[in-house]
Amino acid sequence: VGTNISLISGSIRANTSKISRLNEIVSEASDARDLNHRIRSSGIVFSNTDISVAHAALGALDSGSTVKISAITSLLSRSQKSLYNTPASVEGDIGALDTLSMDEGALRGFLEEIGASDGIVLGTPVYFGDRSSVANKLLQQTNIRRLLKDKIFGVVSVGAKRNGGQETAAIYSLYEALMQGAIVVGSGPPICQYGGTVWAGDKGSALEDGLGLSTCYATGRQVSYFSGILDEGAKSPDEGGKPRISVIVTMNTRDNYVGKYLEDYFGPYMDKADLDFINLIDYEIFRCVGCSRCPCRIVKDDPVSSGMCVLKDGADHMRQLHARIKGSDCIIIVGANNTKDDLVYRYQVFMERTRYIRRNNFELSNTPVIGMLLNEPEGINNPMHNIKVLTSYIRHNTMMLKPINIILIKGKVVYSDRFDDHLALLGIIKKGRSSSGAVSISYEAEGYSDKTYDNMRSERS
Numbered sequence: 434v435g436t437n438i439s440l441i442s443g444s445i446r447a448n449t450s451k452i453s454r455l456n457e458i459v460s461e462a463s464d465a466r467d468l469n470h471r472i473r474s475s476g477i478v479f480s481n482t483d484i485s486v487a488h489a490a491l492g493a494l495d496s497g498s499t500v501k502i503s504a505i506t507s508l509l510s511r512s513q514k515s516l517y518n519t520p521a522s523v524e525g526d527i528g529a530l531d532t533l534s535m536d537e538g539a540l541r542g543f544l545e546e547i548g549a550s551d552g553i554v555l556g557t558p559v560y561f562g563d564r565s566s567v568a569n570k571l572l573q574q575t576n577i578r579r580l581l582k583d584k585i586f587g588v589v590s591v592g593a594k595r596n597g598g599q600e601t602a603a604i605y606s607l608y609e610a611l612m613q614g615a616i617v618v619g620s621g622p623p624i625c626q627y628g629g630t631v632w633a634g635d636k637g638s639a640l641e642d643g644l645g646l647s648t649c650y651a652t653g654r655q656v657s658y659f660s661g662i663l664d665e666g667a668k669s670p671d672e673g674g675k676p677r678i679s680v681i682v683t684m685n686t687r688d689n690y691v692g693k694y695l696e697d698y699f700g701p702y703m704d705k706a707d708l709d710f711i712n713l714i715d716y717e718i719f720r721c722v723g724c725s726r727c728p729c730r731i732v733k734d735d736p737v738s739s740g741m742c743v744l745k746d747g748a749d750h751m752r753q754l755h756a757r758i759k760g761s762d763c764i765i766i767v768g769a770n771n772t773k774d775d776l777v778y779r780y781q782v783f784m785e786r787t788r789y790i791r792r793n794n795f796e797l798s799n800t801p802v803i804g805m806l807l808n809e810p811e812g813i814n815n816p817m818h819n820i821k822v823l824t825s826y827i828r829h830n831t832m833m834l835k836p837i838n839i840i841l842i843k844g845k846v847v848y849s850d851r852f853d854d855h856l857a858l859l860g861i862i863k864k865g866r867s868s869s870g871a872v873s874i875s876y877e878a879e880g881y882s883d884k885t886y887d888n889m890r891s892e893r894s
């Protein structure tokens with residue numbers, strides 16, 4: 434039995450009354466082209482967001498999930514058109530008017546469906562580089578009712594401009610869902626970015642953006658795949674065993690300012706997990722030199738170098754670091770935001786050097802990643818750490834878990850997020866990953882002319 438995925442259109446222009454027909458069309462479609470063909474020949478005009486979530490639904494359906502598309506506009510009061518002085522020429526354009534009141538009965542049913550689903554794809558038009566107020570209703574409601582906790586969450590977004598904010602809209606929603614306890618995923622292989630990003634303005638014109646719609650399809654597939662891992666793990670959550678966790682300290686002072694906070698924080702968990710603390714400032718890490726062919730996948734007579742970075746200088750420690758984190762059940766990326774002048778950064782250089790790991794058919798696939806920030810409110814040297822961790826590590830085909838925030842005032846911890854929920858979830862994911870079969874994954878060098886490695890595949894579990 435597959436998982437249940439809810440796909441939600443957050444457009445005010447959603448074709449509310451025809452969403453059930455869209456569900457039928459998705460279930461009848463054999464592939465993405467056929468889906469577009471069926472939408473066109475239905476003669477029904479759907480909003481661009483509707484079309485984008487339909488493609489995400491097809492991706493999830495093809496991965497074995499049960500899918501249901503709904504429109505948030507079905508929850509809105511729709512009887513108030515007279516409030517607007519609308520010329521007859523634009524009357525037909527207007528789908529639903531949100532008077533900020535909601536139909537309580539419809540809302541209850543909608544939230545029950547969300548509660549019962551294993552994964553969610555939020556579709557939104559881009560409004561000023563963010564999601565729409567209609568799409569926002571979903572995250573408001575899930576927050577009030579804590580509905581996203583431990584659910585897989587992805588986003589598809591549509592904007593009229595080519596770089597109109599599809600990515601910012603996705604990132605804001607992904608980050609907020611993360612803070613609500615969702616497990617956040619991107620579009621997965623072969624490109625693996627933030628989710629579905631579609632370029633379309635006129636209503637219905639999303640059908641012309643095949644490339645964009647393929648990212649929506651991939652996002653639906655990704656949400657379905659990860660929800661399957663969780664579902665598998667939840668069947669016998671206690672069998673996961675102790676997770677092996679790499680705690681990577683990406684910036685620190687020479688006298689190990691970060692270390693004492695980590696000792697205090699993780700102290701109570703030392704017998705529940707195998708924690709490996711990796712202090713990057715103890716290592717030499719050279720910069721990425723930006724090879725267009727990466728990694729040096731085939732090195733003649735040197736199997737050890739296959740799939741590795743071309744940099745072979747013995748003084749560079751990336752190989753040792755790679756060996757240490759390989760096979761971890763979780764990676765925690767620790768950063769600090771403070772007013773210190775003697776903080777040594779390894780964050781950026783380490784991140785850029787992990788490129789060959791991504792390009793080696795996503796070696797970190799399926800690994801849960803957690804951002805962790807020691808945050809002094811007056812600090813300005815690294816205020817966005819946990820957002821940066823989300824947006825970079827999601828590209829490693831990982832699942833992102835709720836960040837850990839530790840607030841310090843004058844060096845004293847005044848608040849810290851608990852780690853217990855993370856640990857429970859890591860047990861489930863570890864078990865789910867070991868019980869789900871490996872999948873064959875390929876990286877694609879989109880944006881580069883050298884396609885030598887595009888069709889090489891690796892088994893990842």
Ligand SMILES: Cc1cc2nc3c(=O)[nH]c(=O)nc-3n(C[C@H](O)[C@H](O)[C@H](O)COP(=O)(O)O)c2cc1C
Nearest residue numbers: 444480481482558559560561562592593594597633
């Ligand atoms: C209030 C408003 C703000 C918008 N802001 C942006 C924007 O920042 N970037 C962009 O690319 N498109 C923007 N658009 C265009 C819509 O994102 C675009 O038309 C989209 O296809 C609408 O999706 P829909 O058909 O699902 O409603 C905006 C549209 C409106 C109405």
